[in-house]
Amino acid sequence: MEKYESELNLKATELRLGLPGSDEPEKSSCTSNGVRSNKRSSPETSEEESVNKIDHEQDSARQPAKVQVVGWPPVRSYRKNVLAAHENGDGGKYVKVSMAGAAYLRKIDLKVYKNYPELLMALEKMFKCSFGEYSEREGYINGSEYAPTYEDKDGDWMLVGDVPWDMFMCCCKRLRIVKGSEAKGLGCL
Amino acid sequence: MECKRKKELPHSNGLNRATAFPDEVLERVLSLLKSHKDRSSVSLVCKDWYNAERWSRRHVFIGNCYSVSPEILTRRFPNIRSVTLKGKPRFSDFDLVPPKWGADIHSWLVVFAKEYPFLEELRLKRMSVTDESLEFLALSFPNFKALSLMSCDGFSTDGLAAIATNCKNLIELDILEHGIEDKSGSWLSCFPESFTSLEVLNFANLHNDVHVDALEKLVSRCKSLKTLKVNKSITLEQLQRLLVRAPQLTELGTGSFSQELTTQQYSQLENAFNSCKNLHILSGLFEATGQYLSVLYPACTNLTFLNLSYATLDGDDLAKLLVHCPNLKRLWVLDTVEDKGLEAVGSYCPLLEELRVFPSDPFDEGINDGVTESGFVAVSNGCRKLHYVLYFCRQMTNAAVTTFVQNCPDFTHFRLCIMDPGQPDYLTHEPMDEAFGAVVKTCSKLRRLSVSGFLTDLTFEYIGKYAKNLETLSVAFAGSGDWGMQCVMEGCPKLRKLEIRDCPFGNAALLSGLEKYESMRSLWMSDCNLTMIGCRTLAKEMPRLNVEVIKEEGTDDSQAKKVYVYRSVAGPRRDAPPFVLTL
Numbered sequence: 001m002e003k004y005e006s007e008l009n010l011k012a013t014e015l016r017l018g019l020p021g022s023d024e025p026e027k028s029s030c031t032s033n034g035v036r037s038n039k040r041s042s043p044e045t046s047e048e049e050s051v052n053k054i055d056h057e058q059d060s061a062r063q064p065a066k067v068q069v070v071g072w073p074p075v076r077s078y079r080k081n082v083l084a085a086h087e088n089g090d091g092g093k094y095v096k097v098s099m100a101g102a103a104y105l106r107k108i109d110l111k112v113y114k115n116y117p118e119l120l121m122a123l124e125k126m127f128k129c130s131f132g133e134y135s136e137r138e139g140y141i142n143g144s145e146y147a148p149t150y151e152d153k154d155g156d157w158m159l160v161g162d163v164p165w166d167m168f169m170c171c172c173k174r175l176r177i178v179k180g181s182e183a184k185g186l187g188c189l
Numbered sequence: 190m191e192c193k194r195k196k197e198l199p200h201s202n203g204l205n206r207a208t209a210f211p212d213e214v215l216e217r218v219l220s221l222l223k224s225h226k227d228r229s230s231v232s233l234v235c236k237d238w239y240n241a242e243r244w245s246r247r248h249v250f251i252g253n254c255y256s257v258s259p260e261i262l263t264r265r266f267p268n269i270r271s272v273t274l275k276g277k278p279r280f281s282d283f284d285l286v287p288p289k290w291g292a293d294i295h296s297w298l299v300v301f302a303k304e305y306p307f308l309e310e311l312r313l314k315r316m317s318v319t320d321e322s323l324e325f326l327a328l329s330f331p332n333f334k335a336l337s338l339m340s341c342d343g344f345s346t347d348g349l350a351a352i353a354t355n356c357k358n359l360i361e362l363d364i365l366e367h368g369i370e371d372k373s374g375s376w377l378s379c380f381p382e383s384f385t386s387l388e389v390l391n392f393a394n395l396h397n398d399v400h401v402d403a404l405e406k407l408v409s410r411c412k413s414l415k416t417l418k419v420n421k422s423i424t425l426e427q428l429q430r431l432l433v434r435a436p437q438l439t440e441l442g443t444g445s446f447s448q449e450l451t452t453q454q455y456s457q458l459e460n461a462f463n464s465c466k467n468l469h470i471l472s473g474l475f476e477a478t479g480q481y482l483s484v485l486y487p488a489c490t491n492l493t494f495l496n497l498s499y500a501t502l503d504g505d506d507l508a509k510l511l512v513h514c515p516n517l518k519r520l521w522v523l524d525t526v527e528d529k530g531l532e533a534v535g536s537y538c539p540l541l542e543e544l545r546v547f548p549s550d551p552f553d554e555g556i557n558d559g560v561t562e563s564g565f566v567a568v569s570n571g572c573r574k575l576h577y578v579l580y581f582c583r584q585m586t587n588a589a590v591t592t593f594v595q596n597c598p599d600f601t602h603f604r605l606c607i608m609d610p611g612q613p614d615y616l617t618h619e620p621m622d623e624a625f626g627a628v629v630k631t632c633s634k635l636r637r638l639s640v641s642g643f644l645t646d647l648t649f650e651y652i653g654k655y656a657k658n659l660e661t662l663s664v665a666f667a668g669s670g671d672w673g674m675q676c677v678m679e680g681c682p683k684l685r686k687l688e689i690r691d692c693p694f695g696n697a698a699l700l701s702g703l704e705k706y707e708s709m710r711s712l713w714m715s716d717c718n719l720t721m722i723g724c725r726t727l728a729k730e731m732p733r734l735n736v737e738v739i740k741e742e743g744t745d746d747s748q749a750k751k752v753y754v755y756r757s758v759a760g761p762r763r764d765a766p767p768f769v770l771t772l
Contacts, residue, residue, distance in 0.1 A: 068552060071283030071690075072665065073581060073608045075551045076340075078366050078394055079498070 077155060093169065099127050099146075099177040110172065115165050123148055127177055134161040139183055147183030150175045159183060215241040225250055244268060251275065252710050254292055254316065255735065258759040259300035271310035271335075272301070278713045278753055279663075280688055281315060282340060285715055285751070287739065289766055293317045293343075295325070296764070302329040310335040310361075317341065323348030327355035335361035335389075342368035346376045346395070353379035361389035374399030374422070380407055387411040391418040393442045393473060398422040401430075409434045418442025421475045426454055432461035440470040446477035446500065455484065462488040472496035479506035486513040494519040498547045504529030511537040519543040524550075524559035524581060531564030535571025543577035544568060548608065551581070562589035569596035576634075577602040584615040585642065590624035600632040604639035610666035610691070613643040620644055626651035629659075636683075639663040649673035653680025661686040674698035678705050688713040696723025699752075703727065706734050711755035719749040727754065728772035735761055736772040 093110040106126055113119040116134070124130055132144025139159055140147040148160040152171040160168070160175070219241050222228055232242040248271040251257060263269075276292025278285075294316045301308055308330045318341050326333065333356050338344075346369070352362065353376055377392070377399040387407065392399070399422065408414060414435050419428070423444025432438070450458065458481075465488045477500035489495075492514050497507070498521040507522065507530040517538045522530065524546050534541065546560055562585045569575065575597040585607050594600060605624075613620055621642035629635060629651050636658055640648060644667035652659065653676030660683050668674070674694040677684070678701045686709065695718035706712060706727075721738065728736040739751035761771040 069610065069691075071280065071285050072610060073548060073551045073606055074283050074665075075548060075581075076282045076366060077284070077368070079547060080551065 080155065093172075095150075095172055095174045097123065097126070097175040097177065099129075100179050100182065102127075108175075110169055116161055116168075120148060120160070123175070123177065129177065132180075136162075140180065144180045146177050147180055148175060149178055149183060212237070212241060216245040220245040220247070223248075247271060248310075249273070253755055253757075254297070255759065255762055256710070256755060256757045259297045261758060263300055263304035267304070269305050270307060271312075272297075272305075272308070273312040273314075274316060275314045276316035278688065278711065279315070279686075280690065280713055280715065285690065287741075287768060289317075290739075290769065291317070291762065291764055291766065293319075293322075293764065295319065295322045298322055298325055298329070306330065307332050309333060310337075312337040312339075313341050314339040315341065317343040318348070319343050320345055320348035320351065324351040324355075327351045332358060334358055335363075337361065337363035337365070338367060339363075339365040340367060345370035346372045346374070346397070349392075350376035350379045353377065354381070357381075357384065358386055359384070360386055362387070363389055363391045364394065365391065366394055369395070371396045373397050377407070378403040382406075382410075385410045385412065388413045389416040389440075390414065391416065391442065393418040393420050395420045396422070401427050405430055405434060412437075414438065416440035416470075418472060419444045421445045424448045425450060425458055425481065429454070429458045429461045432465060436464040437467060438465055439467050441465070441468055441473070442496075443471075443473035444475065446474045446481060450481065455481070459484045459487070462486075466491070468492060470494040470496075472499075474500040476500070477502065479503070479509070482506060482510050485510065489513040490516070492517055496521045498523055498545070501525045501549055502530070503527065504531075504533060508533035508537070514538065515540070517541055519577075521545040521547065523547050526560070527558060528561055528564030528567065531560060532567040535567045535569075538572055540574060541568075541572040542574050544572070544575060545577075545579040546581060547579075548581040551608065559583055562586045565589050566592050566596075569593040573597055574599070576600050579604040579606075579639075581606045581608060583608050584612075585621065585624070586614045586616050587619065587621060587623040587627075588616075590621075591627040594628050594631040598631050599634060600628070601634050602637040603628050603632065603635060604637065604663070605641055606639065607642040610641075611643045612641075620647070622647040622651070626655075629655040633658065635659055637661040640667060641665060642667075645669050646673040646676070649676045653677050656681055658683055660684060662688070664689045664692055666691045668692045668694060671695055671698035671701070675701040678702035685710045687711075689715070689717060691716045693718055696720060696726070699723050699727060700730075703730055706731060706754055707756050709756070711753065713751075713753050715751040717752075719752050720747050721749050722747070724749045724752055725772050733757070737762070737765070738770045738772065740768045740770060 094107050095110055097106045097108055108122065108126070110119070113122065120131055127146075129146040130143055131146055131148055132140045132142045135141055149157050150160050150168070150172045151174050152158055153173065157176070163171070215237070219228075219231060222231065228242055228246060232239045243266050245268070246266050247269060249262065249266055249269050250273045251262070252275050254274050254276045274294070274297065277290060280286060281290070292315060294313060302325070306329070309332050311326070312335070318338060323344055326336070336352060336359070349364070352359070374395070374397040380387070380403075388411070399420070401423070404419070408417065408431050415438060417431065417435060417438055418440070419431070419442060421444055423431070425444075425446060425448040428443055462484050468488045469491055471485070471488070471492055471494070474497060477497075479502060489510070490513070493516055495514060495517055501523055502525060504526050507526045511517070511533050515537070518540055520534060520538065520541060520543070522545070531546070534544065548559060550559070560580070560582050562582070565580060565582070565585070566589050569592065573596060576599045578600065585605065590605070607621070614624075622645055624642070625638070625640050625644070625648045628638065635656055638652070638656065638659060638661070640663070646669045649668060649672075652662070659681045662677065662681070662684065670693055674689070674692075675698055677687070684705070694714065699714065699719055700723065702712070724736050724738055728734065733756060735755050735757045737753045738749045739753070741750055744750050762769070765771050
């Protein structure tokens with residue numbers, strides 16, 4: 001187990017506010033609905049944060065690791081949902097794929113895949129993880145370190161595989177690979 | 190007239206002339222006063238005027254439902270016909286307030302049913318409303334005319350069905366921006382065949398299909414219908430059939446604007462819009478692309494408000510449309526129009542007073558560039574009458590904002606959201622202090638300000654020094670320490686609402702406003718550096734304030750992560766859930 005984790009090199013993909021290489025303490029935590037928040041936890045960190053900002057003044061580039069904060073930017077949820085209906089361009093249906101603990105996102109074209117097994121295999125390869133087997137009742141079981149979830153048009157996070165493929169194709173806004181334990185709650189419905 | 194009341198003095202002399210006025214006359218005169226501020230002033234003149242005012246008042250506005258109780262309200266104002274109530278703190282719109290926080294309308298309705306049986310209007314914003322409450326409302330007030338629910342949650346379309354079924358005199362049904370459970374569209378069919386009084390119908394944010402037949406019949410028989418805003422399920426073809434039945438509309442929200450039309454359908458639709466000569470307000474246009482916008486052109490001449498915030502148009506589409514809208518005063522768009530679209534706004538809309546640019550892609554990146562500082566300046570060059578702006582962008586400069594307000598010094602509402610928290614001027618890498626400094630120095634009439642970007646204490650020094658008319662301030666991810674908030678608390682005499690998130694303001698900052706909070710509606714501070722000790726101190730020093738801390742799981746008990754402070758004559762909340770600590 002430990003060896004697997006060190007092979008994954010989780011520290012390198014750990015999400016933080018600083019540039020890679022700087023050793024800021026990790027500031028973000030995942031909430032159960034998959035949205036990351038970077039709430040400040042103590043006065044000390046806020047001071048570091050201000051210092052950090054001043055350092056970044058010197059860099060013209062923006063911070064590479066994008067942290068998603070609860071309720072920011074201040075756009076009401078009914079507006080976010082409205083825009084979910086728009087696909088990106090005439091060609092593929094590109095959706096972002098994020099993974100718990102990883103700093104960078106990937107993007108895939110859902111139209112390339114014809115069914116769930118193809119999609120899941122591609123994701124497992126891309127993120128070097130395994131989902132195990134999908135079961136309608138229990139979600140992903142039998143060797144599943146991770147589980148694939150997606151955000152649908154209503155803004156809800158769902159387990160990949162529950163709805164027919166065609167419905168999934170039009171409802172899926174983005175994908176997120178979560179730890180098996182996080183997905184347990186979803187699978188038990 | 191003989192009906193002189195007992196209060197009239199028999200020996201009136203110059204000094205007593207005010208009280209020699211019969212009460213009915215005084216009440217009659219005061220009933221013509223509509224402004225709440227005027228009425229407040231009137232009620233302070235003397236006891237007679239206080240009484241005359243309270244008897245003659247028909248409408249009451251309560252900005253914070255916990256600042257007063259229904260009992261106190263009904264005791265003071267016995268003849269109210271219209272109530273406007275606001276509930277949750279505004280940051281609940283952005284998921285910062287946990288569910289089941291409160292602001293439930295039911296206890297108010299129970300008292301109103303007893304004390305205001307002739308209630309006609311109820312307008313709620315950010316309140317929790319259940320289906321049971323809606324049914325209770327529908328059955329308790331026989332004269333009920335207008336229901337407006339903005340950003341409310343807790344009810345479903347079943348509640349709407351109860352309203353449609355029972356409110357025989359309904360004139361207005363307005364459901365905006367809500368979190369309701371849309372079970373089915375059948376509620377619309379609950380309006381009885383005999384029902385003809387509707388003037389305003391807005392269900393634009395509901396999802397489900399409604400029975401189009403029932404809607405058509407409703408529209409046909411409600412000859413006074415002025416406002417119709419349908420939802421996405423209504424196609425262009427169905428819209429055409431509605432429009433021909435209601436050419437008198439002044440306010441229209443279309444459904445989906447992306448159906449494939451035959452030539453005949455297109456020309457029928459064009460004719461339908463052509464007959465809508467009275468349209469002042471147009472919204473909806475869900476999923477609209479440039480293709481069919483041309484049907485709108487004949488109806489745009491008298492448009493004063495155009496809401497394109499659900500249509501992913503590009504700059505060219507927008508430009509072609511705006512040419513036909515010379516009288517536009519308010520425009521809402523998505524940032525898909527980009528700077529090019531904003532240049533068109535500057536060119537074609539010289540009467541523009543309000544502009545809102547919403548982000549099409551608030552969390553993702555790289556899908557489109559959105560709008561920048563150059564579009565911002567372009568608008569201000571052409572639209573000198575602007576006084577309200579809401580602008581979401583990914584990059585901004587101090588120079589652009591300075592130019593913007595120099596072009597349009599009459600701003601009353603300035604809300605700029607640079608979407609990356611704590612981002613400096615992208616050209617000079619300096620803080621955005623000078624930008625907001627320019628805003629407050631130049632715009633002396635400024636009432637509302639939302640700041641963003643990388644800001645130091647200097648921004649708040651400027652605000653405290655210059656923003657003398659500021660009433661509402663929203664701050665996020667800004668400031669260097671307590672001093673910033675202190676400047677604002679000590680410098681802005683008219684401040685009423687202050688909402689702060691993720692700023693390094695601590696107990697000293699909180700307590701610097703001690704004297705001020707009673708003159709304000711509310712203060713919200715989340716993810717700052719407040720502790721329970723600071724909050725308790727505030728609560729102890731100012732017993733007429735409600736100081737509430739929202740506890741979150743997994744946080745240190747000594748911290749106060751979410752703090753809500755507000756004045757109240759009703760005392761501490763009695764309906765607080767376990768996660769809200771009332772100090």
